[in-house]
Amino acid sequence: MQDPIKAGLAAGWKHIDASLLARDLSVEADVVIVGSGAGGGVTADILSDAGLHVVLVEEGPLRSSSDFRMREAAAYPELYQESASRKTADKAINILQGRCVGGSTTVNWTSSFRTPPEVFDYWQRQFGLRQLSVESMSSWFAVMEHKLRVRAWDTPPNANNKVLAAGAEKLGIPIGAIKRNVKGCWNLGYCGMGCPTNAKQSMLLTTIPAALQRGASLITRLRAERLRFAGSRVTALDGVALQADGLHPSGRRVHLRARHFVIAGGAIGSPALLLRSGVPDPQRLLGKRTFLHPVLISSALMPERVDAYAGAPQSIYTDHFLHQAPIDGPLGFKLETPPLHPVLYATTLQGFGETHVKLMREFTNVNVLLALLRDGFHPESRGGQVRLGSDGLPVLDYPLGDVIWEAARRALLAMAEIQFAAGARWVTPVHETAPGYSSWAEARTGIAELPLKPLLCRVVSAHVMGGCGMADTPQRGVVDHRGRHFWLGNLSVHDGSVFPTSLGANPQLSIYGLVARNASLLAAELSGRPLPAIL
Structure with missing residues (x-):
């Protein structure tokens, strides 16, 4: 069976493994996206399709079906945060999160649910998010369901x-x-270790290859350390190259400049990057109201x-x-x-x-x-x-x-x-x-x-949400309904960290739909092209 990732790399996709850098590196792009999971992958696809030069930054490694051997001992250290043993501070909750190209979409169990209607209703009442509803989001969910082959599973249950x-x-x-x-x-059951048959329509197999095919760049084993900003605009991102173990800094650094920065590091990683960067947070909301299921x-x-x-x-x-x-x-x-x-x-x-x-x-x-x-x-x-x-x-x-x-x-x-x-x-x-x-x-x-x-x-x-919550005003949220930061004009957050609550449903499709909407709005603004007819 052909490995489409290896085939793409052989055909000239732009991939830099930061662990192999012999010297510091400077990169310029239209948009830098931190994180390659559900939010980062969808954003890269939509922005690159609008003709923008995109650079994707991922802390984990690039792995693909040739590497997925259905062995827990190999998969957990390679593909998960903290070898699938990330825990809360008091060790009372174990948290499974992906840490590889494709993020948690590479290792999740494929369950796909739209955001429940009662959740949208609550967000409207409590956070003023009137723009988000079952009706306004249904077309975006439909687009992503079509793109990612979200279907009823007709095979009898195991x-x-x-x-x-x-x-x-x-x-x-x-x-x-x-x-x-x-x-x-193939109904193998080893989805959590990466799909060895390329059946799972994760970001690793869909949106990221599409973006790379259009000329986007992917930098792996690079930890996004700090955003630099002046006044109301982000000017650069400082990245720390990691060694081949994916944990320890190699001593090399990568400096990235762009017109716009999108943070999609997940509901633990995204607030952490913004906290390290000291971005404006006058209401002290950043990192708070982080929700698990x-x-x-x-x-x-x-x-x-x-x-x-x-x-x-x-x-x-x-x-x-x-x-x-x-x-x-x-x-x-x-x-x-x-x-x-x-x-x-x-x-x-x-x-x-x-x-x-x-x-x-x-x-x-x-x-x-x-x-x-x-x-x-x-x-x-x-x-x-x-x-x-x-x-x-x-x-x-x-x-x-x-x-x-x-x-x-x-x-x-x-x-x-x-x-x-x-x-x-x-x-x-x-x-x-x-x-x-x-x-x-x-x-x-x-x-x-x-x-x-x-x-x-x-x-x-396995579901982390919130920490950069959406709201109608900066007094009760970190970003607006578009994922745009209230205080830094060229900074967006495109992942589950923007949810003001948990969902009561597996979150991947909710992230796909919301990010497709917000990335399309951003693409129209940055490219000068008209909005998709779906809006």
Whole structure:
């Protein structure tokens, strides 16, 4: 099978691996884009199509299907932030984020949802974002769904997802099928390690090659250190070249100048870069209201083999528990089913010694459900804050308060009931003191009594949002509805950091749609060409 990235490089795509630089480098462009994930990739595609000279800066390496061998030991250090072990400051939440060309789109599980209507309504009421609605965004979502092949997944769900479907059906809980951004998918189930068959329509396979084909440049293993600005305009970006390990500076530096700068480093990386740069922030909003979908986990042993590593990783969901209360009431949650691979399962599973070994021995019979808590709407649910550590790198503080734990208990109960309804013979909430339960009655009593606090109850997340929130005025936001910084005229933020809350849905399609809109507005302004007819 041909590797399209290697073929493109052989044909003359402009790629600089900063770890190989023998001397400092200066670069000029129309637009410099920091980050090559969902936001950076879409922006590069649209701006290059408008005839603008674009330079993409990525801290991680360029890897492609030839490198994706479906091996966790290789994939996590190569493709994820902190080898897939990034954590909040108190170590209570493990965060999975991509760190490679394509960002998290290269390693995500392909789940694609539009922004829920109630979220747009809330943003309009609370943040004055009247320009963003289901109606105004539907065409942008449709454009990106077409470009990235977002379709209903018609293949029957694997045994892992069937547990959610069967248990929910027995309890009268409505379910839905998850749309996926894939083309010719082989149904392998190793999406989280990079797609070896080039089926996943990530930025690595779609928008970034399109931009490179038009003459855009890509610089990898380059850490965006600091924006330079004078008055109300950014003048340059200082970058630090990293060694081949992708971690330690090589001593070489790259100086980038442009007419416009787009920050798309994700909802931890983007606020961190702006904080390091000391950009104007008179309301002290930068890095604050950073939201995760805090995820609770329930593990079940089924009577038959599940082989949760095989097949489309996520294909069934239910939003039933998102709609039990008003959006600003007790936290709702979305239920999904993740893939399981030995390292990911073993490092998430609670316990140690013989207890841990016993559960691992039955790995092939394990089903796991996830509950994604929708944070950021309840008055007491204010999320976390990105700050800088002593080395200038980002740290996320994310206190887990009573509002979170109340929802966590409801989520653990809901998942256990569904798993027992589907025929589970043993259910274990991923919690350090949960003994495991052999019946729903036993689980209902036991989970109600579990002590819920950080490090005792396992919480994970793969979705980070906020920190550079949108609003109608600089008194309550960092950027406006277009992603334009309120105080620096030639600075935009194009990623999930602009969301004022979490979404209650996997965020990639929300980022694609919003960034397609905002990058198109920016392209028209910078190129002098008319806006697309879609506007």
